[in-house]
Amino acid sequence: MKFSLIICTYKRREAIAHLMQSVVIQTVYPDEVLIIDGSPDDDTNEYFSTTSFKNLKYYKVPADQRGLTKQRNFGIAKIDKDIEAVCFLDDDTVLEPDYFSEVIKVFNNNPDVTGVGGVAINENRWEEKKEGVFYDSKKYYEFEGYVCKEGTRNVARNYLGLSSHLPPGQMPEYSHGRTMGYPLTDKFYEVDLLVGMSMAYRVNVLKNIKFSTYFEGYGLYEDADFSLRALTFGKNVIATSAKLNHYHNAAGRPNKYKYGKMVTINGWYVWRIKYPKPSVKAKLKWFAITWVLIMVRATNIITTSKRKEAFTETMGRVAGCISLLINKPTH
Template sequence: MYPNEILIIDGSINNETTDLFQNSNFKNLKYFKVNENQRGLTKQRNFGISKVTENIDVVCFLDDDTVLEPDYFKHLINTFERNEDVIGVGGVAINENRWEQKQKGKTYDKKKYYKLDGYIYPEGLRNRVRNYLGLTSSLPSNCMPDFSHGRTSGYPLTGKIYEVDLLIGMSMSFRKSLFDHIRFSTYFEGYGLYEDADFSIRALNYGKNVIDTKVQLSHFHDAAGRPNMFKYGKMVLRNGWYVWRVKYSNPSFKAKFKWYAIHGVLIIIRFFNVITNNRKAALTDALGRTIGWWSLIFNKPNIK
């Protein structure tokens, strides 16, 4: 299934993308090169929405570092057509999928493995530590508990559809009617960490979000697209706090304690990574998270 319209919203500072698409023969393609004032993920998403043709029913957002499976749009549209109460659909990055089928007769430590539908997911260090400390969510992946820190394991390739709170920006699609009500928040202008989570949460006011494991692609993440690690670490705390409060405006004391406790654990792990991993990146990330933590005491973000 081929899209009725493809919009390229180019925020790059050179002409390589311009040359590529102006000389291409892709059908139904419209290319836009935005200026500095319109550059940035949130602004470019909203710019693209404003250019969508009237007769379009579903708007799909895809990052520029993804490669789609041939039947991506076929399964995507099928999910929307069969589920009228669904407002948003996300896909699965098959090259990043770490789920494995359970082996018969083998036992799995629940603190080291997460189980779902006959599959197991090997937990990383962060989640193993949280499991031992009792700071793990009981909800499935991409669902936000009242202390915000949910699972990020994704879903096994079962062919099933899973209801979620959060869709991932690399592969998320919404009914066009949704944009008569909401747009991407200007709070996240710039790099915009977690802008996809913020939008997904607000979309829940108009229908369900689901991840369809038949909607598949590969994601070849380019770290060059991120800001420096100090800014990134700071955004993890501040933007994470913002999204948490969009979903839960008045969390309980227990939920607040868990939110800060988990971030404390993650900061300690990042400082520990200075010894074990990329020293400069780990150190600047940890410092950014620490500054972000303290900034929330004196200057919390205003929810828009």
């Protein structure tokens, strides 16, 4: 299978350098590597002008093409005509040597699968269930002989009866699904949502739909929006054999107030992609969970050292809720 790699980047020269070093040691190398650089400075351009990578094409986009969704669409328009699949990676990831091999293997062996996501092993919190150990179902999630310790927000939801009844990555009618991924079993699992840090699609999907320009700039949840619309063409799966590390570089991210506001508003927008007409019960549950998450985040003002960040993000989430009452986004 001929495949492209598209990396959209913004002011992260050091991060993308680490990623490229993991790309060159892959057991299966991309047929083309497209770097779509939205940086206003020339640091990333200088890095690629002084290095040599096989099959690499570098593009520095103008100001009106900056932003993750625009840069991804720009990259898609530049792929070769005989490409069969496109892999997208965040610029702050580092791959395990057989990452591409495992992604392509899933595509080749499963014609009904049109979207494949990988697993960030440095964030994976699953562990094998130990015999004779009691795992409180309010504090641990169990799956195929593995357990994952729930975060504070999910523990609160469990006690309040607001937790998702579906496996990770699948969206219930009230949205707010489980986000802990899957244990490293080397299997793949069908999901609704793929994460933008690591996702790949067959080219027929990309020929028919584009990344939405609703998500300007940083574009929180643009990956969820796209993966939900991609379900029209086949299955999305998480391949636990496709492994990488994700380091969440802070460069280029919005301030916490804007981020908090996007969490709420963009979360609502994506929910309505899959469920344009949810039931009254689902609507009430969505807002109930949203406010639980706001209150949990607000406790971080006291419990963490990053009090200003916790406060501004909380205020952004609240502002997002108020905004939805006044002016809901349209699709």
